[in-house]
Amino acid sequence: MSDNDVEKSGQLEQPTPAPPQEPPNPSTLGEEEVSHSRAMSVPSFPEGGTRAWTTVLGCWAVMFFTFGYINAFGVYETYYIATTHETPSTIAWIGSFQFFAMFSAGVVSGPILDRYGPVVVIWPASALFVTSVMLTSVCKMYYQFLLAQGVLGGISCGLVYAPAISIIGHYFHARRALAIGIASSGSSLGGVIFPIMINRLLFSSSLGFGWTVRIVGFLILGLCLLACLTIKPRIAPRKGPHFLPAAFKNLTYSLQVLGLFLVIWGILTPIFFLPSYAQTQGMSRNLAWYTISILNAGSLVGRLSAGFLSAYLGDLNVLTSSSGICGLLIFCWYRIHSNAAIIVFSVLFGMFSGVVVGMFASTLAHTAPHPSQIGTYIGMAVGILGVLGLTGSPISGAMIAHYGGYNEAIGFSGAVTMAGTALLACAQYSKMSK
Numbered sequence: 001m002s003d004n005d006v007e008k009s010g011q012l013e014q015p016t017p018a019p020p021q022e023p024p025n026p027s028t029l030g031e032e033e034v035s036h037s038r039a040m041s042v043p044s045f046p047e048g049g050t051r052a053w054t055t056v057l058g059c060w061a062v063m064f065f066t067f068g069y070i071n072a073f074g075v076y077e078t079y080y081i082a083t084t085h086e087t088p089s090t091i092a093w094i095g096s097f098q099f100f101a102m103f104s105a106g107v108v109s110g111p112i113l114d115r116y117g118p119v120v121v122i123w124p125a126s127a128l129f130v131t132s133v134m135l136t137s138v139c140k141m142y143y144q145f146l147l148a149q150g151v152l153g154g155i156s157c158g159l160v161y162a163p164a165i166s167i168i169g170h171y172f173h174a175r176r177a178l179a180i181g182i183a184s185s186g187s188s189l190g191g192v193i194f195p196i197m198i199n200r201l202l203f204s205s206s207l208g209f210g211w212t213v214r215i216v217g218f219l220i221l222g223l224c225l226l227a228c229l230t231i232k233p234r235i236a237p238r239k240g241p242h243f244l245p246a247a248f249k250n251l252t253y254s255l256q257v258l259g260l261f262l263v264i265w266g267i268l269t270p271i272f273f274l275p276s277y278a279q280t281q282g283m284s285r286n287l288a289w290y291t292i293s294i295l296n297a298g299s300l301v302g303r304l305s306a307g308f309l310s311a312y313l314g315d316l317n318v319l320t321s322s323s324g325i326c327g328l329l330i331f332c333w334y335r336i337h338s339n340a341a342i343i344v345f346s347v348l349f350g351m352f353s354g355v356v357v358g359m360f361a362s363t364l365a366h367t368a369p370h371p372s373q374i375g376t377y378i379g380m381a382v383g384i385l386g387v388l389g390l391t392g393s394p395i396s397g398a399m400i401a402h403y404g405g406y407n408e409a410i411g412f413s414g415a416v417t418m419a420g421t422a423l424l425a426c427a428q429y430s431k432m433s434k
Contacts, residue, residue: 045173045371051232052171056179058230060186061223062122062164065129066157067357068190069220070098071299074275074292075195076149078285079202079209081276084142088276089397091142095272096393097150098157103386105158110379111243113163114372117233125159126224132156133220137213162382164227166375169365170234177315177362181307184358188303188350191296199289235372244376253367255427256316257381260360262420263323264385265392266330267353269413271295272393274346277406281337291346298350303358315362316431320424322355327417333410 046052073095080091112121132153139145165180172179194216201212248254274295278288302322310318329349336345361378368377396409 046171046234047173047175049171051234052179054230055171055232055234056168056183058227059164059168059183061227061230062160063184063186064190065220065223065227066102066161066164067184067187068296069133069194069216070095070102070154070157071187071191071271071296072194072198072292073098074272075198075289077272078275078279078289080142080145084145086142087397087401088273089394089401092272092393092397094146094150096390097146098154099268099393100386100390101151101154102158102161103382105155105383106162106379106381106386107243107383108379109159110162110166110375110377110382113166113375113379115239118163118167118231119228119233121163122160122231123228125156126228129153129156129160130217130221130224133213133217137210137217158382158386160227162379163375164231165361166365166378167231167233168361169368169374170371175311176365177310177318177359178307180362180365181303181305181310181358184354184361185300185303187357188296188300188354191299192293195289195292195296199286203286243380244373247367247373247377247380250367252427252430253364253377253381255423255430256360256363256367257384259323259420259423259427260356260381261385261387262416262423263326263356264360264420266413266415266417266420267326267349267356268392269396269409270330270333270345270349271353273396273400273406273409274342278339278342280406281339281342283339283342287339291342294343294346295350296354298347299354299357302351302354306355306359310359310362315359315366316424316428318355319359319363320421320428322352322359323417323421323424325352326356327414327421330410330414330417333414334407 077088077091077095080086080094081088084091109121109125132148135148135152136145139148165183168179168183169176197219198212198216201207201215202209207215248257271292274291275288278291279285283291306315306318306322326349329345329352333345336342360381364378364381365374368374396413399409399412400406402408
């Protein structure tokens with residue numbers, strides 16, 4: 001059934017009819033059997049059409065107000081350090097728990113997408129996220145920021161993020177990396193706009209912190225409505241278990257999850273600590289805050305170009321090489337001190353880290369035997385990735401506080417990023433050897 005046929009009938013596409021003999025259940029098969037099952041029943045994909053691209057638009061809005069907002073935490077972190085007098089390591093727990101909760105919630109929301117469709121989870125999660133932003137605007141104490149922004153904001157982000165990035169796989173296969181790259185560019189644009197917006201409203205007006213965050217909340221409300229109205233289901237809900245643990249028997253999938261765990265663990269340090277590092281090197285506070293926007297502007301270029309490059313080089317190849325370049329750039333951070341060098345670093349690191357964050361969902365989706373399992377595969381993976389949110393930036397923050405400088409944190413981040421790159425290279429070898 002084509003995308004246009006779906007729009008005319010208003011019905012969801014059912015899974016590809018089975019041959020006379022009942023096919024094996026992919027959730028109970030090992031790696032070789034899953035590959036065989038995939039070959040037996042290959043579903044059709046619209047690869048475009050009005051409904052497909054409006055769904056991408058809705059997913060773009062989700063990326064804008066979830067990852068885009070979280071990418072701006074460096075601005076919040078600098079403000080909290082100045083106003084709450086907490087240590088960088090303590091403040092980092094807000095962003096880390098937000099990151100952890102966002103990814104961990106995918107364990108729940110990804111399978112819900114596969115079993116019940118997107119409406120059941122995206123509408124209530126969007127309302128919950130707007131509530132968390134409004135609650136943040138009235139917070140005064142550190143624990144209040146942790147609960148409202150870190151816990152509630154992270155959980156609600158995760159409940160809407162995993163279904164949004166997964167449902168693109170229901171509409172695209174050959175052009176999946178391109179579609180996901182376009183959608184994920186929303187997080188980069190959000191990461192450019194939110195820091196500038198917060199900085200301008202907070203320090204160039206008399207609004208104060210409360211109304212600054214409320215205005216941000218109203219912008220997020222509009223984006224939530226856009227997402228809720230445009231993200232539409234296509235594949236009929238699957239039946240079966242909530243989780244698919246047999247996915248980890250697929251060596252390519254398991255190596256990708258472990259490799260991404262280490263890579264994202266490493267790249268969080270520049271994303272969270274670049275503004276504060278820039279100030280220690282003599283950069284003005286105002287310009288230092290803009291390093292996050294500069295980084296996300298570079299990320300926008302990286303995410304869009306990655307979608308096109310993957311059509312020629314393969315999405316896993318692009319992901320692996322970009323991860324390695326991120327590791328090299330982190331090691332170069334040792335010698336970056338001037339304002340010009342910091343800005344150039346922000347652009348380059350933003351480009352290649354944007355490829356990593358924008359592409360991993362596409363590479364994971366390709367390991368799922370059927371589109372009706374993509375949400376579960378991505379949800380389980382991001383749930384594991386969420387654990388790094390509780391450890392990555394707090395460890396770096398503790399190193400910065402303990403040693404009184406950034407060198408140790410830079411070395412740690414660069415090392416784990418390169419280790420993750422090696423695992424991604426092994427995943428690529430495993431994929432090619434099948």
